[in-house]
Amino acid sequence: MxxxxxxxxxxxxxxxxxxxxxxxxxxxxxxxxxxxxxxxxxPTWMLARPTAVGGALASGFGALLPDILSTYANIIIGFALAVAIGLAVAILISSFSLLSSALTPLIIALCCIPMVTLVPMMMLVLGTGPNVKIIAIIIQAFPLVNLNSVVAFLNVSPERLELMQSLKANRVQSFLYCVFPDGIHGVFTGIRLASIMAMVTGVSSEIIGGNAGLGSRIIYFINFSKTADAFSCIIYIAVLGIIIYGVISIIESRVKW
Amino acid sequence: MPEIYRLTGLRKSFANKNERIQILNGIDLSIEEKEFVCIMGNSGCGKSTLIKIMEGILPGDEGSILFDGATPGSQVSKEMQRKFGIVFQSDNLLEWLSVYKNVELPLRVFGKKNKNENRKKVMDALTLVGLQDYSDCLPRELSGGMRQRTSIARALVSDPAMLMLDQPFGALDAITRKALNAELLRIWHTTQKTCVMITNNENEALLLGGRVLVMSNPPAKIIHEINVPLTYEERISGIALNPAYLKLRAELASIVRSLGNTLQS
CATH class of the missing domain: 1.20.5 (Single alpha-helices involved in coiled-coils or other helix-helix interfaces)
Structure with missing residues (x-):
């Protein structure tokens, strides 16, 4: 035993x-x-075999590299900005109740609108470059960081706040010593959800418009019945998802208590 | 001893759905320097409310406070607030900080930057409560008694004028509670701090308190004041067999019974 x-x-x-x-x-x-x-x-044109996908991964990497980099860059930049904005807005909202009542309905609305419906209209204004995709990712992903963080920051136990009050800690001290570390798990829940949203929005906005990125490549390959190459794009997307998830997990385990 | 704290005519009510409930109805009390005062009362009588008002966390409705020669306005000043060392009902430690950092917290919030000086103060406080070897532990690695010791060290680290304890040992088992009572008595004797402790335990109140104040049910007033004329030496050596203690305990028990015997629950 x-x-x-x-x-x-x-x-x-x-x-x-x-x-x-x-x-x-x-x-x-x-x-x-x-x-x-x-x-x-x-037949391969209907469903590629894993061996064929493996072959496409090996032979197509060089040609796909610009698209991989473009998709990865858009999603990583958009996601990082979404986390930063979501946290900043959460700090403001949880500190000032007027801001909270003004902003919360808007943020919930942003969270609920499927970006797929907004992106074509944004492309009319902003074109099909990387900007519109990054903006779409931010708009879709930051509310998740924001809402989860706000809930976490507002749910700090009243006793802990009393402790800070009894020390006459100012707002910043109270946030840094008590509210933020107390709510860190909620923040990470938001960040995890936001990473999924960032992936979905990043790839689907590439599918909607433009000819850069893995999303647009998938459509291109499917149009030519090159299913093995389409699958290879999906695998590159999955790899990014795993990388982001892994990085979040590593950071979370560092700050965990 | 000179008076350090005086509370006159304190009233406090809370708004319910459709009525105001008077909790504290004219509390007067006076505390001398280096005194240990215990306050007892039934569950729900407003003991915690009283000590929260006394230590400046909660505003009272009416009444005046005189503390260390000053009267706070509607907002307790920073200087006055920081003269209280507070031990909460739950230990209220910050789970993500080590024992050392938890105890250091007040010094950091007060903006005391001298590292060596802070280190000495924190280690002194930890030594006082017997936790000098546990400074790197996280709160979750400690027992309930050790957690509450940490919280006492945190309250003492800034050398407050008064130590306020709100039922600090209520959640501990009987044996630990007994040990911590003895510990607290020793800490009080060593540091010579003025202490106010809320408790619901007669033995605890008589062991520690130089005076025991008993509150009525709400709307609460202080209805009894019992002097406990036992010396420190008498308290630490076999108090359970001391005839004076036994007499006081019988007296206190009968008062408590007359309040409606829910106190020990």
């Missing part, structure tokens, strides 16, 4: 233990996909 416990906690076993199940699952799914395509003889 004790030996078993020790084995479970050995570092190597831990790392392999956390890495092995997802890898096994992914390999199994890919195998199922490949076998289904081969057995039922599905």
């Amino acid at each position: 004790e030996k078993n416990y020790a084995l479970k906690n050995a570092p190597l076993v831990k790392i392999l233990g956390s890495g092995i199940p997802p890898i096994v699952l992914i390999v199994a799914l890919l195998a199922f996909w490949q076998i289904s395509c081969v057995v039922r003889d599905i």
Whole structure:
């Protein structure tokens, strides 16, 4: 019993233990996909086989690189700005109740409008360059950071606020020593949700207009029935999602209490 | 001893849905320097409200305060507020800060920047409560008693004029509570601070208090004042068998019973 416990906690076993199940699952799914395509003889133009997608990933990387970089840059810049703006507005809203009542309905509205409906109109004004995409990402992602942070900042326990009051801490001190660290988990919930929104909005605004970025490439490849290349674009998008998620997790584990 | 704190005619009411409920109805009290005063009362009688008003966290409706020769206006001044060291009902530690940083918090908020001086003050306070070896722990790594000790150290670190304790040991088990009572008595004896403590425990009140004030049910007044003429030496050595203590305890118990016996619950 004790030996078993020790084995479970050995570092190597831990790392392999956390890495092995997802890898096994992914390999199994890919195998199922490949076998289904081969057995039922599905044509590549309808559904590419994993091996074909692998080939497209290897051969198409050079040609896709500008689009990958453009999509990655838009999403990362838009997401970073959304986090900064969301947090700044949350600090203002949670400190001044008048601002809160004025801004909150607007922010909730922004959160609910699907950006896909607004982007074409924004493109009429701003063109199809990266600006419009970054703006779309900010508009869609910052409310999530904002709303979650505001809730977290306003839900600080009254006793902790009494402590700050009993020390006659000023607003800034009270925020830095008490409200912000107390609400940090809520802030990270918002940031995680916002990262998903940023991915969705970034790629879908590329699908809507312009000819740069992985979103527009996917449409292009599908139009020519190059499904393997379209899948390779999707994989690049997934990689970015995993990178962003990983970075958020690392930062969160650093500030966790 | 000279008087350090005086409260005259304090009233406080809270607004309910459709009526105002009078909680405190004319509280008068006077506290001398270096005195340890315990305040008892039924659950819900306004004990916590009283101490919050006394320490400046909550405004009273009527009445006046004289503290350390000054009377606060509607807003308690920074200088006056910072003369209170407050121990909260829950330990109220900040979970994301180490024990050391929790204790250091008042000094940082007060803008005291001298690192060496702060370090000495924090370590002195931690040594006083016996936690000098735990300064790097996080609050969640401590037991309930140790957490409350940390919170006492935090209240003492800025060398306040008065230590205010609102049922500090209410959430602790009986054995820990007993140990911390003895500890608090020793801390009071060592630091010679004026202490006001809210409690719902007769033994605790008589062990620690030089005087015990008993509040009535709301609208509350102070209806009894019991002097506890026991010396420090008598208190630390076998107080449970001291005849004077036993007599006072019987007296206090009968007062408490007359309030409607919910006090021990």
